[in-house]
Amino acid sequence: MKFCDFLKKERKKRNLSQKAIVSELMLFDNIFTTLTVISFGRWERGVAKPTIKKMLLISKFFDITWQEFFFKVQLKLTKTQTSMFDAWKAHFVELGSRHNYIGYNSPWPNNYYTALYNHEPQFDTVFDSTGISKIRRYESKVMGLSEEIESQSFLRWLNSGRLFTLVFYTKSGKHKHIEAHSLMSTHPQSDHLNLIGCYRNNENIFDNSSLDWKMDGEITLFIHSFVVHEKEWIDFVMDSLIAILTENWNITKLVYGDFDRDSSFRAMNTFQAKCIAIKENPNYQEPPKERIMEINSIDFLSQHGIVHRILSSDFK
Structure with missing residues (x-):
């Protein structure tokens, strides 16, 4: 699945608003210190994508193993x-x-x-x-x-x-x-x-x-x-x-x-x-x-x- 679909699915599964999850991510790891609700919304709509490093940290935040993440989410490599x-x-x-x-x-x-x-x-x-x-x-x-x-x-x-x-x-x-x-x-x-x-x-x-x-x-x-x-x-x-x-x-x-x-x-x-x-x-x-x-x-x-x-x- 696309990362945007993965992100939206896991957020809704936990009954979190975009604002709430952004606040929690900012506390979870300092890499998300500058994350905004607008940026998060762009991720969910597929307009923009975070780095794979941020994706892995989000997977960890959702308590989803990295093995599961790698084989569930489509990733674009350079x-x-x-x-x-x-x-x-x-x-x-x-x-x-x-x-x-x-x-x-x-x-x-x-x-x-x-x-x-x-x-x-x-x-x-x-x-x-x-x-x-x-x-x-x-x-x-x-x-x-x-x-x-x-x-x-x-x-x-x-x-x-x-x-x-x-x-x-x-x-x-x-x-x-x-x-x-x-x-x-x-x-x-x-x-x-x-x-x-x-x-x-x-x-x-x-x-x-x-x-x-x-x-x-x-x-x-x-x-x-x-x-x-x-x-x-x-x-x-x-x-x-x-x-x-x-x-x-x-x-x-x-x-x-x-x-x-x-x-x-x-x-x-x-x-x-x-x-x-x-x-x-x-x-x-x-x-x-x-x-x-x-x-x-x-x-x-x-x-x-x-x-x-x-x-x-x-x-x-």
């Missing part, structure tokens, strides 16, 4: 924004093609298997200790720690339900060879500054973050790592991240570290990302400057290239 996203993603694919043959990501002459372990209750029963240690050592290195993360502490987080753990592996007989992974942890927004401080100072996030909190307030999703590999894996991580955000609208911020200057600037242009801190990682021979980037999840999901991906895939 080639400019979709091209920016395509260029941003192509950069990661190019990086993956280069890193595919070295170090952690050396290829195996087998078929590739992809698995999403999201809140997997017993991660250590899926992968053996060698595979888990591989991820743990990588995480220790990329976080800049002087000592490796303690095994039990790492397992506690893996099995806590606070991590989204994505793994790309090849299979040889009964053994699973981990080729790449991406680890994303959830943190309450109240712990946001502490999280950034720990990461910037090369401190152990696992030891300095509590697991004892409820996922009912605003949440920061911290992307610890994204080991690049072939295109199918990059697509999988991208689609998994989109699914996580569309299913959990209380995740309001994304935070990640970026060693690549070009991808940082691309993220700024594509998703309105901002660099909130810079750190040096002493675990590399020539400590690279790493930009700690922050993206509002609503800016990520409303980017036209992401919307196109959602509408072209099965996120129902």
Whole structure:
């Protein structure tokens, strides 16, 4: 359906006048601070349309999931924004093609298997200790720690339900060879500054973050790592991240570290990302400057290239 029909239907369902809903939207999010009844009326008549970002916030105001919104409302996308996203993603694919043959990501002459372990209750029963240690050592290195993360502490987080753990592996007989992974942890927004401080100072996030909190307030999703590999894996991580955000609208911020200057600037242009801190990682021979980037999840999901991906895939 057209957005104007969606807007009118949901407003009338709640027995709200245009004036009343405008007042409530102004209190709901400061992006609607300058909204007027005249502008809202133009939206309902289809004379004008708000941005997709505003549409998503209106959907949230109506307590309609973003999955339902994306598959219910017709959206018009611009080639400019979709091209920016395509260029941003192509950069990661190019990086993956280069890193595919070295170090952690050396290829195996087998078929590739992809698995999403999201809140997997017993991660250590899926992968053996060698595979888990591989991820743990990588995480220790990329976080800049002087000592490796303690095994039990790492397992506690893996099995806590606070991590989204994505793994790309090849299979040889009964053994699973981990080729790449991406680890994303959830943190309450109240712990946001502490999280950034720990990461910037090369401190152990696992030891300095509590697991004892409820996922009912605003949440920061911290992307610890994204080991690049072939295109199918990059697509999988991208689609998994989109699914996580569309299913959990209380995740309001994304935070990640970026060693690549070009991808940082691309993220700024594509998703309105901002660099909130810079750190040096002493675990590399020539400590690279790493930009700690922050993206509002609503800016990520409303980017036209992401919307196109959602509408072209099965996120129902």
